[in-house]
Amino acid sequence: xxxxxxxxxxxxxxxxxxxxxxxxxxxxxxxxxxxxxxxxxxxxxxxxxxxxxxxxxxxxxxxxxxxxxxxxxxxxxxxxxxxxxxxxxxxxxxxxxxxxxxxxxxxxxxxxxxxxxxxxxxxxxxxxxxxxxxxxxxxx
Amino acid sequence: xxxxxxxxxxxxxxxxxxxxxxxxxxxxxxxxxxxxxxxxxxxxxxxxxxxxxxxxxxxxxxxxxxxxxxxxxxxxxxxxxxxxxxxxxxxxxxxxxxxxxxxxxxxxxxxxxxxxxxxxxxxxxxxxxxxxxxxxxxxx
DNA sequence: AATGCAAATGCAAATCGTTTGCAACTGGAT
DNA sequence: ATCCAGTTGCAAACGATTTGCATTTGCATT
Numbered sequence: 001x002x003x004x005x006x007x008x009x010x011x012x013x014x015x016x017x018x019x020x021x022x023x024x025x026x027x028x029x030x031x032x033x034x035x036x037x038x039x040x041x042x043x044x045x046x047x048x049x050x051x052x053x054x055x056x057x058x059x060x061x062x063x064x065x066x067x068x069x070x071x072x073x074x075x076x077x078x079x080x081x082x083x084x085x086x087x088x089x090x091x092x093x094x095x096x097x098x099x100x101x102x103x104x105x106x107x108x109x110x111x112x113x114x115x116x117x118x119x120x121x122x123x124x125x126x127x128x129x130x131x132x133x134x135x136x137x138x139x140x
Numbered sequence: 141x142x143x144x145x146x147x148x149x150x151x152x153x154x155x156x157x158x159x160x161x162x163x164x165x166x167x168x169x170x171x172x173x174x175x176x177x178x179x180x181x182x183x184x185x186x187x188x189x190x191x192x193x194x195x196x197x198x199x200x201x202x203x204x205x206x207x208x209x210x211x212x213x214x215x216x217x218x219x220x221x222x223x224x225x226x227x228x229x230x231x232x233x234x235x236x237x238x239x240x241x242x243x244x245x246x247x248x249x250x251x252x253x254x255x256x257x258x259x260x261x262x263x264x265x266x267x268x269x270x271x272x273x274x275x276x277x278x279x280x
Numbered sequence: 281a282a283t284g285c286a287a288a289t290g291c292a293a294a295t296c297g298t299t300t301g302c303a304a305c306t307g308g309a310t
Numbered sequence: 311a312t313c314c315a316g317t318t319g320c321a322a323a324c325g326a327t328t329t330g331c332a333t334t335t336g337c338a339t340t
Contacts, residue, residue, distance in 0.1 A: 096260065107259050112252055125276040129275050130273060132273075134260055134265070
């Protein structure tokens with residue numbers, strides 16, 4: 001049985017934050033929640049234009065920044081490319097980037113999280129956030 | 141007693157790789173090996189100009205790319221800033237970035253390394269390299 | 281020490297991803 | 311239906327980095 005994955009209602013959240021639901025924002029949110037990959041701004045823009053030809057790339061960037069600020073999306077600056085985005089639904093995870101395809105695989109290790117915490121502790125620091133990325137190629 | 145830390149002789153290495161030891165390269169290498177911080181290209185450039193006023197920023201970038209290719213320096217693209225460099229002497233380590241000062245603290249966890257390896261294994265990947273960065277603030 | 285030439289340099293212009301100023305437009309509260 | 315601050319599209323600006331090109335410079339050769 002599928003667990004009833006309670007999907008976040010981003011439009012509702014934006015409204016509550018006192019932010020207008022405009023046509024471009026609707027479109028971008030729709031793209032974001034409907035994608036399970038990690039598109040960059042240009043990819044989002046290309047998908048958006050298919051739905052509403054009048055959307056501009058600047059608005060994509062502005063909206064991503066807005067959503068990031070609200071905690072609705074996460075921005076990832078993987079090596080050697082533009083920033084890529086992911087809706088912030090679901091639990092925290094790190095990333096393995098396929099160097100041949102650019103595909104992103106998510107993973108999570110509670111043990112690693114704990115060790116990071118412990119290292120920061122020992123150094124006298126509080127972690128604000130962290131970034132763990134593995135870059136590799138499929139074994140054959 | 142200090143252990144006799146065998147310092148790498150970069151000029152020698154470059155020469156062996158068939159690369160010319162020019163004045164700008166000498167200066168940049170001197171800066172790199174003499175710094176224990178993680179300067180960005182502009183910082184290296186500023187330090188270099190003090191030694192030889194004719195050096196250009198373009199040459200700093202070209203040299204950093206060259207040295208990176210030779211494995212003599214590591215390039216780090218920490219969040220929200222230009223790339224920062226570090227001479228590749230010494231053992232592998234990860235970084236904790238002080239969000240207040242920008243200072244970089246190095247650390248290493250063999251356990252984390254092993255866990256990363258294990259995760260990649262399970263996903264059927266060979267890790268080419270990885271990046272683990274903790275962003276935090278000094279606890280008070 | 282003088283020569284030759286590919287490699288390296290400085291400069292300025294180009295590139296890439298992203299941000300911003302501004303005038304025109306539009307949600308949504310009234 | 312009206313109003314106006316928030317939002318947009320456009321194009322220009324931006325910061326970091328790279329590149330084309332004419333000029334220098336290592337350094338292997340005489």
